[in-house]
Amino acid sequence: MDEVITTAHGSGGRATGELIAAVFAKAFHDEMDDAAVLSVNGSEKIAMTTDSFVVTPRFYAGGDIGRLAICGTVNDLLMRGAKPAYLTAGFILEEGTKVEELSRAVTSMAETAREAGVTVVAGDTKVVEGHGGSEPQFYINTAGVGLMNGFGDAASVSAAGARPGDAILVSGTMGDHHAAILGARLGLEGTIRSDNAPLVDMVRNLLQAGVRVHTMRDVTRGGLGTVLKELATSSKQVFRIEEEKIPVSPAVKSFAGMLGLDPLYMGNEGKMALIVDEADAELSLQILRASKYGENAARIGKVEAPVADTPEGSVILTTAIGGLRSIDVLQDEGLPRIC
Amino acid sequence: MDEVITTAHGSGGRATGELIAAVFAKAFHDEMDDAAVLSVNGSEKIAMTTDSFVVTPRFYAGGDIGRLAICGTVNDLLMRGAKPAYLTAGFILEEGTKVEELSRAVTSMAETAREAGVTVVAGDTKVVEGHGGSEPQFYINTAGVGLMNGFGDAASVSAAGARPGDAILVSGTMGDHHAAILGARLGLEGTIRSDNAPLVDMVRNLLQAGVRVHTMRDVTRGGLGTVLKELATSSKQVFRIEEEKIPVSPAVKSFAGMLGLDPLYMGNEGKMALIVDEADAELSLQILRASKYGENAARIGKVEAPVADTPEGSVILTTAIGGLRSIDVLQDEGLPRIC
Numbered sequence: 001m002d003e004v005i006t007t008a009h010g011s012g013g014r015a016t017g018e019l020i021a022a023v024f025a026k027a028f029h030d031e032m033d034d035a036a037v038l039s040v041n042g043s044e045k046i047a048m049t050t051d052s053f054v055v056t057p058r059f060y061a062g063g064d065i066g067r068l069a070i071c072g073t074v075n076d077l078l079m080r081g082a083k084p085a086y087l088t089a090g091f092i093l094e095e096g097t098k099v100e101e102l103s104r105a106v107t108s109m110a111e112t113a114r115e116a117g118v119t120v121v122a123g124d125t126k127v128v129e130g131h132g133g134s135e136p137q138f139y140i141n142t143a144g145v146g147l148m149n150g151f152g153d154a155a156s157v158s159a160a161g162a163r164p165g166d167a168i169l170v171s172g173t174m175g176d177h178h179a180a181i182l183g184a185r186l187g188l189e190g191t192i193r194s195d196n197a198p199l200v201d202m203v204r205n206l207l208q209a210g211v212r213v214h215t216m217r218d219v220t221r222g223g224l225g226t227v228l229k230e231l232a233t234s235s236k237q238v239f240r241i242e243e244e245k246i247p248v249s250p251a252v253k254s255f256a257g258m259l260g261l262d263p264l265y266m267g268n269e270g271k272m273a274l275i276v277d278e279a280d281a282e283l284s285l286q287i288l289r290a291s292k293y294g295e296n297a298a299r300i301g302k303v304e305a306p307v308a309d310t311p312e313g314s315v316i317l318t319t320a321i322g323g324l325r326s327i328d329v330l331q332d333e334g335l336p337r338i339c
Numbered sequence: 340m341d342e343v344i345t346t347a348h349g350s351g352g353r354a355t356g357e358l359i360a361a362v363f364a365k366a367f368h369d370e371m372d373d374a375a376v377l378s379v380n381g382s383e384k385i386a387m388t389t390d391s392f393v394v395t396p397r398f399y400a401g402g403d404i405g406r407l408a409i410c411g412t413v414n415d416l417l418m419r420g421a422k423p424a425y426l427t428a429g430f431i432l433e434e435g436t437k438v439e440e441l442s443r444a445v446t447s448m449a450e451t452a453r454e455a456g457v458t459v460v461a462g463d464t465k466v467v468e469g470h471g472g473s474e475p476q477f478y479i480n481t482a483g484v485g486l487m488n489g490f491g492d493a494a495s496v497s498a499a500g501a502r503p504g505d506a507i508l509v510s511g512t513m514g515d516h517h518a519a520i521l522g523a524r525l526g527l528e529g530t531i532r533s534d535n536a537p538l539v540d541m542v543r544n545l546l547q548a549g550v551r552v553h554t555m556r557d558v559t560r561g562g563l564g565t566v567l568k569e570l571a572t573s574s575k576q577v578f579r580i581e582e583e584k585i586p587v588s589p590a591v592k593s594f595a596g597m598l599g600l601d602p603l604y605m606g607n608e609g610k611m612a613l614i615v616d617e618a619d620a621e622l623s624l625q626i627l628r629a630s631k632y633g634e635n636a637a638r639i640g641k642v643e644a645p646v647a648d649t650p651e652g653s654v655i656l657t658t659a660i661g662g663l664r665s666i667d668v669l670q671d672e673g674l675p676r677i678c
Contacts (some may be wrong), residue, residue: 005436005475010466019464023442027449028459038425038461041486050427050482056467086377088389090480092431097344103362110366120367121375126393127349128476128676136344137467141429143389143482147380161543283591337467 008056010282010337012221012267013330035076037148045081045148047071052141056337058105062176062182063196063269065140066108068339071198071269074116075218078203079272081154082146086114088122089142095129096136105140116198118144152207161214166303167281169274171202171243171288172296173247174224175266179255181338191200192251195293197270203290211284212277219273221339223265226313226329227273232314235275241301242318264317265330267338275303349393349676351560351606352669374415376487384487386421388412393481395676398443399523401515402608403537404479405447407678410537410608412483412509413455414557417542418611421485426452426482427461428500434468435475444479454535489555491546500553501574505642506620508613510541511628511635512586514605515561518594520677534632536609541630550623551616558612562604562678564654565668566612572652580640580666581657603656604669606677614642 008015035049051072058065070087077084089109113120116260130136137232148154172195179193199218206213215235217227232239248256248263256263270293276284281299288297306312315327347354373488373672390411392460397404416423426446430494432441452459469475487493511534511597538557545552554574556566563585585594587602594603609632614625620638645651654666 003438005434005438005441005466005477007468009432010464016464019438020462023438023445024462024464027442027445028452030460036425037461040379040385040484041489044383046379046385046484048425048427048484049461050429050480051463052429052465052480053429053477054431086375086387087469088387088482090389090391090429090482091478092391092393092478093344093348095344097382099342099344099358099362102344103366106366113367121377122388122482123359123363123367124390125349125355125363126391126478126676126678127346127672128393128478129346134585138344139431139465139467139478141431141480141482143385143427143429143461143480144485145377145379146384150380176483186363244352266524308430317498337465339465 008333009335011225011334013226013334014195028140031128033081037080038046046138047077047080047146047148049076049078050141050143052139053094053339054139054337055339057184059182060194062180062193064105064108066105067112069140069142070112070116072339073142074118074198074200077144077146079216079218080198081207082119082148083150084116084144084146084200086121086145087118087142088283089120089140091125091138093125093127095127096140097138102138106331107156112198116200122279129322151204157213157216159215159231160234162231162237162275162303163214164237164303164305165278166214166275166305167243167278167299168239168301169284169297169299170247171251171272171294173252173278174268174271175248175252175263177269178266178335178338179252182335183255184194192255195268195270197293198291199270199272202288205287205291206284209287211280213274213285215272215275219268219271221267221304221334222284222330224273225264225327228315229327229329232315238304238310239301239315243320245298247296247298269339342477346675350669350673352565352673358546360530374419376419386416386419386485386487388415389480389482390415391478392678393478393676396523397586399533400519400525403444403447405444406451406477406535407608408481409448409451409455410444410535411678412481413457413537413539416483416485417538418555418557420496420546421487422476422489423455423457423483423485423539425484426457426459427482428459428479429463431478432464432466432476433475436477441477449473450539453463455539477627490543493546494537496555498554498570501570501575501576501614501642502553503576503642503644504617505553505614506617506638507578507580507640507642508615508636508638509586510611510633512588512591513607513610514591514595517605517606517674517677518591522673531594534607534609535665536632538609538611538632541627541633544626544630545623548621548626550626552613553616554614556612558610560606560673561669562606563612564603564666567654568666569636571654575651577643577645577651578640578654579643582659584637584639586635588636608678
C-alpha cells in the first residue's frame with residue numbers, strides 16, 4: 001500500500017480497490033459496500049448508499065455538480081433494484097465560494113430530485129479555508145435511502161447474479177460524461193454533452209414488467225471495462241463482449257480517437273450495464289429503448305461458464321478487427337475528479 | 340445575503356441560518372431539516388440525517404475526526420428519539436494525505452460505531468488536489484438511519500415540544516469540545532479533553548423508563564445559547580435559565596475566562612439539552628447521572644408562557660450576580676472548523 005493518497009486512489013480502478021482493502025475493509029470487517037440492503041424493524045427492507053461529488057468544472061454541457069449529486073446516489077439505489085425515496089445532502093464550501101454559484105447548483109439538485117421522484121430530507125453545511133489563490137471549490141455529499149421492492153421484486157438482482165447463457169446489455173452510449181468533462185477542461189465546451197441522468201424510468205419499467213434482471217450496475221468511474229471485470233469476478237463467470245456492439249456516439253468516438261482514449265474506460269453518469277436472462281433479452285432491449293435515456297440501448301455480449309483457458313472472472317473482448325483482448329479493471333490514474 | 344461564503348456561514352449561528360434560508364430552503368421548499376422522520380412502505384418510520392466533519396486539528400485530546408463523524412450523526416438521530424442503526428461514510432481526501440493518518444481515523448470510526456451500536460454499511464472515497472504547501476486535509480461525511488421507537492415511544496419528542504412548566508436540563512458540562520479544539524490550536528494540548536461521545540446510553544435509558552421527554556437537542560456548533568434560543572422560538576415559549584446552574588468544568592471556566600469566551604456559546608460534541616415534563620424532572624436527572632457520559636447532568640431552568648414584556652421565543656438568563664440577560668443565537672463567526 002502507498003504511504004500517501006494520490007489521485008489514482010480516486011480513480012475507481014485498481015488503486016481505489018487497494019485503498020478500500022487496506023484501510024476501510026480492515027476497520028469495518030467488509031461490512032461496507034457501494035450500497036447496502038438493510039432491515040427496518042424486521043420486515044421492511046431498505047437500500048442505503050452514499051457518494052461525494054468533487055467534479056471539476058462544476059458546470060458543464062449536459063449537467064452540473066448538483067444534478068450529478070442527485071443522479072449518482074439515485075442510480076446507486078436503483079442498481080440494487082430499490083425505489084429511490086429519501087436523500088440527504090452535505091455541503092463542504094471553501095471560503096470565497098460565490099453564493100450565486102452555490103445557489104445554481106442547489107437549484108439544479110432540487111430540479112433533478114423532482115425528476116427522479118426523491119425528496120431531499122436533511123442537509124448540513126460546513127465551511128473550510130480556500131486554496132489560497134485558486135478558485136474556491138465546493139463539494140457535495142449525498143446519501144440515499146431506497147425502498148426495496150418499491151418497483152417490483154428485486155430479489156434476483158445482485159452483483160454476483162450473472163449466469164452462463166445470460167445476455168449482457170448496456171443502456172446507451174459509453175463515455176459521454178468523461179468526454180464532456182475532459183472537453184470542458186480543454187476548452188472544447190459544447191461539442192459533447194454529459195449523459196448526467198437519473199435511471200429511474202428504465203429500472204422501474206424493467207422491474208414492473210417482471211424482466212429477470214440478474215445484475216444492474218451504473219457505469220461511472222473506471223468505465224465499462226472496470227464494471228464488467230468486477231461483475232465477472234463476483235459472479236465467477238466469463239463475459240464475452242464484442243467491441244463493435246458497444247454503442248459510442250460519433251462525437252465521443254472521434255474525441256477519444258484524437259486523444260488516444262479507450263471508450264471502454266471512459267466514465268458515464270447516466271448509463272448502466274445489465275445482465276438479464278437470455279429469454280428476456282429482447283424484451284429488455286425494447287423496454288430500455290422505450291424508456292427515458294435508453295434510446296441507444298444495445299446487447300453487447302453474453303455470459304459463459306469458465307473453462308480451462310478462460311478462468312472465472314475473465315472478460316474477453318472481440319475487437320473490431322476480430323482479435324481477442326482480455327479486459328481488466330482500470331489500471332492507471334484515470335481522469336481525476338470526473339464525479 | 341452576502342455574495343461569497345465566509346467562515347461565519349459555517350458557525351451554526353446567525354449567518355448559517357441566513358444561508359439556509361437564502362439558498363437551501365428556497366430550492367427545497369423547507370423540506371430539508373437537521374434530521375427527518377420518514378415512512379418506509381407505510382407503517383415503519385425511520386429517522387435520517389447527515390453531517391460533514393472538517394474539524395482541525397483532526398486528532399485532539401478526547402477524540403478525533405473519526406470518532407466525531409460517528410458521534411455527530413448518531414447524536415442527531417438520538418435527538419429525534421430514534422435508535423441509531425445504519426451509517427454511511429463518504430471520504431474526501433486531499434492528495435498527500437498520509438494513509439497511516441487516514442487509517443487511524445477510520446479505526447477510531449469503527450471503534451466508536453461499535454460503542455454506539457451502529458453499523459457503517461456503505462462508503463465512498465474521492466480525492467481532490469492538495470492546498471499546495473499546507474498540510475493535506477481530509478473530510479468525512481456521515482449519513483445515518485435510525486429506527487423510530489427503537490428505544491420506546493418517541494412521539495412526544497420534537498423541537499417545538501416545550502410547554503409552560505417544563506424543566507430544562509443539560510446532560511453535563513458545557514464547552515469541553517470547543518476548549519479542547521481551541522487549546523490544541525494554541526498549543527495547550529492535553530489540559531482539556533473533548534467530550535466527544537455518543538449519547539446512546541442516556542437516551543435509551545430515558546425513553547425506556549417512559550420519561551416524558553418533550554425535546555432533546557445536542558449542543559454543538561453555536562453552543563447552549565444558540566440551541567435554547569432556537570428551541571424557545573420553535574416552541575413559542577419563554578425559557579428562563581440560571582447561569583450558576585449551568586455546569587462548566589473548572590478547567591473550561593478558567594480557559595474561557597482567560598480568553599474572554601462565554602461558555603454559553605462554546606460547542607460540545609457529547610452533551611445535550613433536554614426539556615422534560617416537570618413531574619419527570621428528578622427522575623430524568625437520576626437517569627442521566629447514572630448513564631454513561633451523564634454524571635454532571637443538571638437542571639438549569641424552566642419553561643414559561645410568554646407575557647407582554649417577555650414575548651415568545653425569549654431566553655432569559657439570570658446571571659451569577661442576579662442580573663437578567665436576554666440570550667440570542669450566536670451572532671459572530673464562532674470558532675471555525677470546530678466539527
